[in-house]
Amino acid sequence: xxxxxxxxxxxxxxxxxxxxxxxxxxxxxxxxxxxxxxxxxxxxxxxxxxxxxxxxxxxxxxxxxxxxxxxxxxxxxxxxxxxxxxxxxxxxxxxxxxxxxxxxxxxxxxxxxxxxxxxxxxxxxxxxxxxxxxxxxxxxxxxxxxxxxxxxxxxxxxxxxxxxxxxxxxxxxxxxxxxxxxxxxxxxxxxxxxxxxxxxxxxxxxxxxxxxxxxxxxxxxxxxxxx
Amino acid sequence: xxxxxxxxxxxxxxxxxxxxxxxxxxxxxxxxxxxxxxxxxxxxxxxxxxxxxxxxxxxxxxxxxxxxxxxxxxxxxxxxxxxxxxxxxxxxxxxxxxxxxxxxxxxxxxxxxxxxxxxxxxxxxxxxxxxxxxxxxxxxxxxxxxxxxxxxxxxxxxxxxxxxxxxxxxxxxxxxxxxxxxxxxxxxxxxxxxxxxxxxxxxxxxxxxxxxxxxxxxxxxxxxxxx
Numbered sequence: 001x002x003x004x005x006x007x008x009x010x011x012x013x014x015x016x017x018x019x020x021x022x023x024x025x026x027x028x029x030x031x032x033x034x035x036x037x038x039x040x041x042x043x044x045x046x047x048x049x050x051x052x053x054x055x056x057x058x059x060x061x062x063x064x065x066x067x068x069x070x071x072x073x074x075x076x077x078x079x080x081x082x083x084x085x086x087x088x089x090x091x092x093x094x095x096x097x098x099x100x101x102x103x104x105x106x107x108x109x110x111x112x113x114x115x116x117x118x119x120x121x122x123x124x125x126x127x128x129x130x131x132x133x134x135x136x137x138x139x140x141x142x143x144x145x146x147x148x149x150x151x152x153x154x155x156x157x158x159x160x161x162x163x164x165x166x167x168x169x170x171x172x173x174x175x176x177x178x179x180x181x182x183x184x185x186x187x188x189x190x191x192x193x194x195x196x197x198x199x200x201x202x203x204x205x206x207x208x209x210x211x212x213x214x215x216x217x218x219x220x221x222x223x224x225x226x227x
Numbered sequence: 228x229x230x231x232x233x234x235x236x237x238x239x240x241x242x243x244x245x246x247x248x249x250x251x252x253x254x255x256x257x258x259x260x261x262x263x264x265x266x267x268x269x270x271x272x273x274x275x276x277x278x279x280x281x282x283x284x285x286x287x288x289x290x291x292x293x294x295x296x297x298x299x300x301x302x303x304x305x306x307x308x309x310x311x312x313x314x315x316x317x318x319x320x321x322x323x324x325x326x327x328x329x330x331x332x333x334x335x336x337x338x339x340x341x342x343x344x345x346x347x348x349x350x351x352x353x354x355x356x357x358x359x360x361x362x363x364x365x366x367x368x369x370x371x372x373x374x375x376x377x378x379x380x381x382x383x384x385x386x387x388x389x390x391x392x393x394x395x396x397x398x399x400x401x402x403x404x405x406x407x408x409x410x411x412x413x414x415x416x417x418x419x420x421x422x423x424x425x426x427x428x429x430x431x432x433x434x435x436x437x438x439x440x441x442x443x444x445x446x447x448x449x450x451x452x453x454x
Contacts, residue, residue, distance in 0.1 A: 045437060051300075077289060
């Protein structure tokens with residue numbers, strides 16, 4: 001991909017250590033396919049924090065999926081979807097952000113049915129913030145250790161008694177399911193996924209590239225709740 | 228705005244301390260008008276980190292401005308612009324993100340002319356990452372203390388000798404101009420702007436609401452460069 005050759009070339013000029021040689025191999029093989037659900041009043045950083053970190057992996061394709069073509073974030077700016085929820089699309093990672101929009105979506109049977117079908121063709125499912133409310137209502141997290149937004153903990157956990165909710169965790173990884181705490185926790189969990197997939201060196205490269213301070217310890221939850 | 232009443236109501240149920248009474252006053256007076264420039268291959272978090280934090284202020288309108296209607300981020304997802312750069316739009320804050328797209332835009336005379344005109348009708352200008360390269364090339368930062376992406380420091384600072392570039396600063400605030408370091412530094416600088424505008428309590432409310440760990444000290448720059 002020309003665009004990536006360009007950033008790689010730019011990288012050599014300005015920060016060679018950050019742009020590893022594998023960036024030049026991005027046209028080989030199939031890309032890692034990432035799908036992210038979007039809906040009106042999704043929380044901006046729930047989606048774009050993970051997109052930022054995951055999008056710097058060397059060979060990745062990130063697409064947005066939703067019930068309509070134009071989706072408005074809670075903060076205002078609009079995104080364009082690439083795929084409709086009228087279909088399911090096999091992918092390596094399905095991202096489910098949260099936001100105030102989930103308050104009504106937990107009653108949306110069309111969306112919950114799509115989630116149930118899409119989960120079956122997704123290698124891993126990653127929820128951020130109250131995105132876990134949608135997974136819980138769809139029964140996808142039954143019997144799974146999971147966490148959620150600590151500011152909305154009471155509401156989310158009230159939606160399903162069958163999920164093993166964790167009141168203290170920046171994120172919880174259970175093989176197929178990665179669930180993070182509120183908003184910015186998704187960015188930390190995304191770097192955990194990069195490390196899980198490509199190793200610590202790749203995660204640190206992206207941390208430096210984005211001048212980020214990664215909370216890399218899932219047990220370090222500054223917003224843990226008492227239960 | 229009904230949407231905000233909704234989140235305020237939800238807030239009362241789940242985290243009343245976070246949703247201050249002023250949220251209920253959002254229909255009174257004129258909103259704080261924020262404009263954010265977008266262009267192909269803009270860096271996702273440069274834009275959406277600040278949008279996340281600023282969008283939680285009690286009475287704000289955030290719109291995207293660009294040279295065309297559909298803009299693709301470096302990471303892939305597309306946003307829709309609200310306003311064209313064929314016009315200038317008076318605003319309280321103009322956000323200029325960075326990204327690999329700036330490498331070609333620094334030679335785009337139409338965009339640089341728009342920036343010069345738009346700056347004159349913007350109360351404050353806030354650049355993130357290599358967004359400062361565009362402001363520097365447009366001469367907007369002449370004689371101003373400013374900072375930029377530390378991973379692209381050599382390239383950005385080579386574009387103008389008239390800017391007083393700061394090699395160690397998470398962000399630099401000089402009245403009209405707020406310039407941040409790379410990518411995630413913009414999120415910290417955005418919370419600084421919230422504090423400057425509405426006080427520390429409001430900034431801390433948004434920090435907690437987003438379960439964020441705010442680097443609130445502009446002199447604490449983990450990515451400072453030697454010059």
